[in-house]
Amino acid sequence: MGDKRIGFIGVGYMGHGMARNIVEKGWPLTVMGHRNREPVEDLLKRGAREAASPKELAENSDILFICVTGSPQIEDLMRRSDGILAGAHDGLIVVDTSTAIPDSTIALAAELEAKGAAMADAPLGGTPAQAETGELSAMVGASPEVYATIEPVIRAWAAKSVHLGPVGDGHKMKLLNNFLSLGYGALYAEALAIARKVGISPETFDSVIRGSRMDCGFYQTFIEYTLTGDREVHKFTLRNAHKDLRYLAAMANEAGIANHVGSAAKNAFAYAEGIGRGDDYVPLLADVIAEANGALDKT
Secondary structure (H helix, E strand, O other): OOOOOEEEEOOOHHHHHHHHHHHHOOOOEEEEOOOOHHHHHHHHHOOOEEEOOHHHHHHOOOEEEEOOOOHHHHHHHHHOOOOHHHHOOOOOEEEEOOOOOHHHHHHHHHHHHOOOOEEEEOOEEOOHHHHHHOOEEEEEEOOHHHHHHHHHHHHHHEEEEEEEEOOOHHHHHHHHHHHHHHHHHHHHHHHHHHHHHOOOOHHHHHHHHOOOOOOOHHHHHHHHHHHHOOOOOOOOEHHHHHHHHHHHHHHHHHHOOOOHHHHHHHHHHHHHHHOOOOOOEHHHHHHHHHHHOOOOOOO
């Protein structure tokens, strides 16, 4: 489909589906090794190539996607001795699809610009299942020229792509988006704990909420674990949720905004991570809050 050489770093839960859609829809793809070899090997079988370092990947890419945990990982990939900046060249576009600190993104964009390269932030909306089917959404911060170049490739894995404004705006909006979704998660968990304590079963709770004005896609994946025990329904860890709400708090602090509700939501996830549940997925917050309040039936 395209003559642009595409690079991809971070072929984990979200990244594998994104990269698979890119290579299967006709773009030449090179990926960087991952601690879990299974997704890498799958992509190689589909026609992708593998690079040994971020520098090598940058040197051999026109558009380079990053899908990792957060700003510390992104800054390391960019700035280390064999990093992306070491391999940056005129015309390279680095597209960060992670959830990151906006000020960090803007600083990295300036460092790339000094090398003749450009940066865009295109954080994601959706689940790993939607990544596999090419039905994610992207909220993109980039110059109009950069957006026009990367948008066809983003469309390989996103059903919806919105150009918000200059670089950094994507990550700002993503933090607001995750504040809403994870804030709902904290509310759902606490509401379910209260419901259990007063004799309202999760099934009864769901029979009222589902299909009402309070229903939404996030609610449905969150409640699915409580109803069926499916731990895989939303593969986003409590540790990552806590990180995103810390980033939101930092952005609010920089803006001089009182962040009362965000702080309360953050503390629910901080508690979950603090008691050793950080690697569990977000819907399991319902168990964490219920157990803390003596409302979880362990039979």
